[in-house]
Amino acid sequence: MQDRPHVLLVDDEDDLRTICELAFERDGRFELTTAADGDTASRAFERARPDALVLDVMMPGISGLDLLREARARWPDLPVVLLTARTRAAEVEGYRAAGANAVIAKPFDPRALPERIHRLLEAEPG
Amino acid sequence: MPRVLLCGPPEDRAWQARLEAFGWQAERLVPPRAAAWPPGDFHAYVGDAAAPALPPRAGCPRVRVGLAAGEVHDPAAWDRALPGQPTPTALLLALHRLFPVDPPSAPEALFALRAALSREAFGEGLLARLEALGAALDADPPDLATARQRAHALAGTAGTLGWRATSEAAHALERALVEGHEPRAAWTTLRAAVTRELRDQQPTEPPVRVGAPRAPSR
Numbered sequence: 001m002q003d004r005p006h007v008l009l010v011d012d013e014d015d016l017r018t019i020c021e022l023a024f025e026r027d028g029r030f031e032l033t034t035a036a037d038g039d040t041a042s043r044a045f046e047r048a049r050p051d052a053l054v055l056d057v058m059m060p061g062i063s064g065l066d067l068l069r070e071a072r073a074r075w076p077d078l079p080v081v082l083l084t085a086r087t088r089a090a091e092v093e094g095y096r097a098a099g100a101n102a103v104i105a106k107p108f109d110p111r112a113l114p115e116r117i118h119r120l121l122e123a124e125p126g
Numbered sequence: 127m128p129r130v131l132l133c134g135p136p137e138d139r140a141w142q143a144r145l146e147a148f149g150w151q152a153e154r155l156v157p158p159r160a161a162a163w164p165p166g167d168f169h170a171y172v173g174d175a176a177a178p179a180l181p182p183r184a185g186c187p188r189v190r191v192g193l194a195a196g197e198v199h200d201p202a203a204w205d206r207a208l209p210g211q212p213t214p215t216a217l218l219l220a221l222h223r224l225f226p227v228d229p230p231s232a233p234e235a236l237f238a239l240r241a242a243l244s245r246e247a248f249g250e251g252l253l254a255r256l257e258a259l260g261a262a263l264d265a266d267p268p269d270l271a272t273a274r275q276r277a278h279a280l281a282g283t284a285g286t287l288g289w290r291a292t293s294e295a296a297h298a299l300e301r302a303l304v305e306g307h308e309p310r311a312a313w314t315t316l317r318a319a320v321t322r323e324l325r326d327q328q329p330t331e332p333p334v335r336v337g338a339p340r341a342p343s344r
Contacts (some may be wrong), residue, residue, distance in 0.1 A: 013283045015248045019241060026237035058278055085282045085297065107285020107293050111237070 004031045005051035007117055010041040010067060011083065012059040019110045020054075027114035038062020042070060049075055052117050057084035057095070065098055072099040079120035083108070128169040130221060131155050133177035134191065141172070144214035145221070170221060179203035187224065191217070218243065248287045249324060255280055256320050259299075263313060274303040277316075295319035 007030045011017050017034045024032040033050075035041040038061050044050075053071055055064035068080055082095050085106040095103050101120055104113070130145060132138050133155040145152040155164065155171075161178035171180060174192040182188070182205070190204035191212055199207040208220055259280065262273035277300035285293030295316040302312040 013279060015244060015251075016283045016286055019244050019287055022237055022240050022244065056282075058275070060275075083282070085278060085300075106282030107287075107290075110241075110286060 004029060005117075005121060006031045006033065006048070007052045007054060008033055008035065008041065008044055008050040009054040010035045010038065010059070010064065011054075011056035012036055013056070016056075020113060023110035024114055026111065029118060030114060038064075038067050041067055045070065045074060049078070052079040052081070052121060054081045054083060054113065054117070057082050057086065065095070068095075068098050068100060077124065079117070079124060081113075081116060081120070127151055128221070129153070129167065131164065131168045131171045133157060133171070133173040135174055135176075138174075140214045141217050144218050150218075150221070170224060172217065172221070173204075189220070189224075245287045245289070248283070249289065252284075252289070252292065252320055252324060256317065259316075260313070263309060270303055270309075273309070274300055277303065289323055291319040291323050292316070 007024065009017065009020055009032060011020070011034070014036070017036065021032060021034060024030050030052075033044070035044060038059060041055075042062065053067075055067050057064040064082055064084070068082065071078055071080060079101045080099065081102045081104060082100045083104050083106055084091075084095070087103065087105040092103050102116060104116065127149060129151040131153050132141055132145075134141060138154060142152040142154060153164065153168075155173075155177070157176065157178050161180070163180055163183070168183075168186050171183075171186060171188045173179075173188070173190060175194070177190075179200075180188060187205040188203070190199065190207045193199060193207055208217075212220065255276070259273055259276040262269040262276060277296045281293050281296035281300055284290075284296060295312070295318075299309055299312040299316050302309045
């Protein structure tokens with residue numbers, strides 16, 4: 001049984017996943033699971049639909065953009081947040097075109113991430 | 127609040143300071159004249175090779191640190207063993223796993239504590255990351271794609287964990303590599319930023335290497 005929305009965060013950086021886990025634990029509104037690579041995340045997609053996705057754009061192997069496209073093909077309305085240090089206007093435009101709902105520039109305050117997810121879920125139709 | 131009895135090398139004052147900085151109570155046992163439990167209750171006893179093996183106490187694990195290579199943990203004398211000689215941060219992390227601190231103002235204080243630990247743990251690996259980045263730049267021929275990827279990862283993670291100057295310098299190095307500029311100046315700036323932040327952010331950390339052999343302290 002799970003009452004809280006489930007967020008799946010994918011980032012190849014151990015330390016970044018840890019600090020985000022702490023931030024979500026502090027916030028308390030979400031059930032967070034993490035994956036260190038695209039393969040693991042892709043397998044998680046097979047098991048269950050998360051309520052929101054947080055994806056690092058630049059990862060070895062399957063990138064965050066690859067995962068975004070895969071997720072979009074499965075779940076057109078799923079809120080997806082991208083984490084990236086590449087935030088030039090053209091790059092952000094490309095992320096939006098690929099289906100990202102929000103783009104957070106690295107570095108970022110991890111405590112702000114749960115609130116961003118909350119707002120996306122509030123805005124989700126239905 | 128967890129109360130810990132410490133008996134270690136001279137630098138255990140740094141252990142004590144680090145534990146107390148996070149709201150623990152830490153008391154030092156000075157052997158051999160005090161090779162017995164001091165008055166009061168403790169949540170853990172942490173001792174090194176020279177520490178006396180105190181009698182077992184319920185609810186108070188005796189944690190042995192500084193096991194030398196090839197030395198076998200004696201479970202009759204010590205309930206747990208930590209490999210090598212832990213830095214104050216590593217010791218705090220180990221004890222925190224045994225007794226998660228739940229300050230009155232949790233979860234904000236707990237987040238601050240654990241975020242600070244994560245930040246420090248990241249700092250402990252910073253030089254190794256810098257060396258890996260430098261190795262890619264120094265390869266013959268230079269492996270610029272790998273250097274760029276490592277600079278990118280360092281920029282994003284370091285900044286998120288609070289290592290701002292390192293993050294900005296890594297970002298500048300990544301930009302130099304992306305734009306095809308000579309990266310040496312940016313690399314030098316990055317090294318200086320890491321050195322400065324490690325010096326400024328961890329002034330109390332003693333230069334103890336985990337697992338390094340050391341002379342008997344007493």
